[in-house]
Amino acid sequence: MSPALLLALATTVVTLGYMVACRIWPYAACVTCDGAGRHRSPSGKAWRTCRRCRGTGARLRVGRWLWDLARREFGRTRDPR
Ligand SMILES: [Zn+2]
Numbered sequence: 030m031s032p033a034l035l036l037a038l039a040t041t042v043v044t045l046g047y048m049v050a051c052r053i054w055p056y057a058a059c060v061t062c063d064g065a066g067r068h069r070s071p072s073g074k075a076w077r078t079c080r081r082c083r084g085t086g087a088r089l090r091v092g093r094w095l096w097d098l099a100r101r102e103f104g105r106t107r108d109p110r
Pocket residue numbers: 059060061062063064065066067079080081082083084086087
Protein backbone atom coordinates (compact mmCIF):
# COMPACT_ATOMS: atom_id res chain seq x y z
CA MET A 30 0.00 0.00 0.00
CA SER A 31 1.43 3.39 -0.99
CA PRO A 32 1.99 6.10 1.67
CA ALA A 33 -0.44 8.49 -0.09
CA LEU A 34 -3.22 5.91 -0.06
CA LEU A 35 -2.49 5.11 3.58
CA LEU A 36 -2.66 8.83 4.47
CA ALA A 37 -5.96 9.24 2.60
CA LEU A 38 -7.39 6.19 4.37
CA ALA A 39 -6.25 7.46 7.79
CA THR A 40 -7.75 10.91 7.10
CA THR A 41 -11.06 9.33 6.08
CA VAL A 42 -11.17 7.16 9.21
CA VAL A 43 -10.38 10.13 11.49
CA THR A 44 -12.99 12.33 9.75
CA LEU A 45 -15.69 9.66 9.98
CA GLY A 46 -14.83 9.07 13.64
CA TYR A 47 -15.11 12.78 14.36
CA MET A 48 -18.48 12.97 12.56
CA VAL A 49 -19.84 10.05 14.58
CA ALA A 50 -18.53 11.62 17.80
CA CYS A 51 -20.23 14.92 16.90
CA ARG A 52 -23.49 13.06 16.30
CA ILE A 53 -23.34 11.37 19.72
CA TRP A 54 -21.82 14.26 21.72
CA PRO A 55 -22.85 17.47 19.91
CA TYR A 56 -21.78 19.88 22.66
CA ALA A 57 -18.45 20.92 24.15
CA ALA A 58 -17.65 23.29 27.01
CA CYS A 59 -18.06 26.98 26.20
CA VAL A 60 -14.68 28.55 25.43
CA THR A 61 -15.41 31.78 27.30
CA CYS A 62 -16.68 30.42 30.62
CA ASP A 63 -15.10 26.93 30.33
CA GLY A 64 -18.51 25.26 30.69
CA ALA A 65 -19.55 27.03 33.90
CA GLY A 66 -22.16 29.24 32.21
CA ARG A 67 -21.27 32.19 34.41
CA HIS A 68 -18.53 34.68 35.09
CA ARG A 69 -17.57 35.40 38.68
CA SER A 70 -16.68 38.80 40.02
CA PRO A 71 -13.17 39.31 41.45
CA SER A 72 -14.63 38.81 44.96
CA GLY A 73 -16.04 35.42 43.87
CA LYS A 74 -19.44 36.08 45.45
CA ALA A 75 -21.26 37.77 42.60
CA TRP A 76 -21.62 36.42 39.09
CA ARG A 77 -23.27 37.10 35.78
CA THR A 78 -24.46 34.83 32.99
CA CYS A 79 -22.00 34.09 30.23
CA ARG A 80 -23.04 36.04 27.13
CA ARG A 81 -21.49 33.67 24.64
CA CYS A 82 -23.41 30.55 25.70
CA ARG A 83 -26.29 32.45 27.40
CA GLY A 84 -25.65 30.59 30.63
CA THR A 85 -25.86 27.06 29.26
CA GLY A 86 -22.11 26.45 29.46
CA ALA A 87 -22.34 24.51 26.21
CA ARG A 88 -21.12 25.23 22.72
CA LEU A 89 -22.11 23.39 19.55
CA ARG A 90 -19.13 21.54 18.11
CA VAL A 91 -17.95 22.51 14.62
CA GLY A 92 -18.68 19.02 13.26
CA ARG A 93 -22.26 19.12 14.53
CA TRP A 94 -22.75 22.64 13.17
CA LEU A 95 -21.60 21.44 9.74
CA TRP A 96 -23.86 18.36 10.04
CA ASP A 97 -26.90 20.53 10.82
CA LEU A 98 -25.99 22.91 7.97
CA ALA A 99 -25.70 20.00 5.53
CA ARG A 100 -29.05 18.60 6.71
CA ARG A 101 -30.69 22.00 6.19
CA GLU A 102 -29.17 22.41 2.72
CA PHE A 103 -29.45 18.91 1.31
CA GLY A 104 -32.11 17.26 3.44
CA ARG A 105 -35.09 19.30 2.26
CA THR A 106 -36.46 16.74 -0.19
CA ARG A 107 -36.36 13.91 2.34
CA ASP A 108 -37.80 15.89 5.27
CA PRO A 109 -40.90 17.84 4.13
CA ARG A 110 -41.49 19.91 7.27
ZN1 LIG B 1 -20.13 30.41 28.34
